[in-house]
Amino acid sequence: MNPPAVITAENLTKSYGELTAVDGISFEVSAGESFGLLGPNGAGKSTTMKMIGGVSHRTSGKLSIMGLDPETHGPEVRAHLGVVPQQDNLDEELKVRENLIVYGRYFGLPLSYLRPKADELLEFAQLTDKAKSRVDALSGGMKRRLTIARSLINEPKILLLDEPTTGLDPQARHILWDRLFRLKEQGVTLILTTHYMDEAEQLCDRLIVVDKGRIMAEGSPASLIREYSTREVVELRFGSERNTTIGVELEGVGERVETLPDRVLIYADDGESALEQVSARRLRPLTSLVRRSSLEDVFLRLTGRSLVD
């Protein structure tokens, strides 16, 4: 039996005047699941997150969080949630540890709980030695970890993460992923928006691919790749002047050829074999690479566009 759904969205729609940011999307998230919304900037991911958090009113459709409607029971819904917004909004004038304590007070938590809890979360976020520092002295990655620690002060069962690693260097991203993975192991339901396919692959059990406010596909990262792409991809670069013309000459190699301004992609289950066929046609790319298919390829297939434009 599947765990009960903690979030249910049905034909969820949000319009701002003429613009429809979220256009009738439906999905369910089970307890303990790690669920992602993958899509480019402006796809409607953050708007969906705001509606889940009860801080943005939907135009139509149904939405239930832990059995409650966030529009009518905003405080009750948000008391279940931890929220990591896209833009850090820490209290820069307060010390690192104080940020956690103050945030916990919004949940009516007593100081006898908050003081040791703040220390525990600082250790979890690897910020113990920064406890007495001012927030503006922290690096971007540290601020992000502090924001995540802050979101956990009320021991939420559901954690909303809006683009959690945007703007971070690779090392900081990996540290964050590690922390989030630990939370997942402890049974916290993660709802994550991202436009990084590697992040979605690392963290999500299941995801929806969103574009222009609509769901383009839904499934696990592996099943989406299986359904919408081949096992491997050959990336060839012939120089920006020649990619388009050579793309035509490559027709018939592999299952599908996709020509982008900067490279040509050949979708094939056996990338090495496809590369041999390219050589057999006496085409000499400047660089070539055989790699596994990723969610980026799924997105390209579904929308004809790259995730990060």
Place this chain on the structure above:
Amino acid sequence: MTDAQLPTADHPLRAHSPAVSASRARRWGSFFYAEQVLRVMRGYGWSVFLYSVGQPVAYLFAMGIGLASLVNANSTSVFGGVNYLTFIAPALLVSSAVMTASGDFSYPIMDGFKWRRVFYGPHASPLVPQQIAAGHIMASALKFLVQSVVYFVIVAMFGASPSPWGWVSAIVATVAGLSFGLPLMAYASTITKDSGQFALVQRFIVVPLFLFSGTFFPLDSLPLGVRWIGWISPVWHGTQLGRVFTYGLEESPVLTLTHVVFLVGAAAAGWTLTRRQFVRRMGA
């Protein structure tokens, strides 16, 4: 890298249930946010103190003692029979609260919505926008009250509050600060782009109110053309009411009541508009 873990089921540290969080936030949310504002203020308490109390005390010395020696030598009748220090002390008390309000209810609001977006942190918690607004207002009101009480004690030590009801002027100053500050907060919460609006407010509203509200001389001594500034000024209404309490200024009871209605009315209207704008801006 450490291997720190979050609490597990057998861990002694447990938060109370979400239902309790929501119930406490619904009841006490404004106070929770006020606590945050006060903690931030504590971080630069000395500069707050020096600005809030040091500045009016400097005025008190310069005007109430320096200038007063010239004024008193000529006449005290024009000041209702009291010496100049007693005349301007309540005015400086009210002006100080209004000036503090012009700072607390302008840039920090822009900071909360736009620059550092600090309002959006609590907004993701069980608090609702109107509680965030109320918390900010309550913390600022407490600040005005503390600075007004400290200032009043100094005034009393100078012997410039002969009436036993003088202490009420500290409350009057607090309300005057809110009656100017809350409409300003309502306006500040509509601003999405800073184009120097607050500097204009400071130069073209706060300064004229300070100068033309019967602060340094009775409003009656101004020509009618500028006297209206005083009539619509929280500084004048607060100052006159303060004078009633500190030295028993004689005026009609209707006028005294008008001061109260004006100050409370402007504060209430400002609070209502602020609340509406916070909900509109954060709950769209």
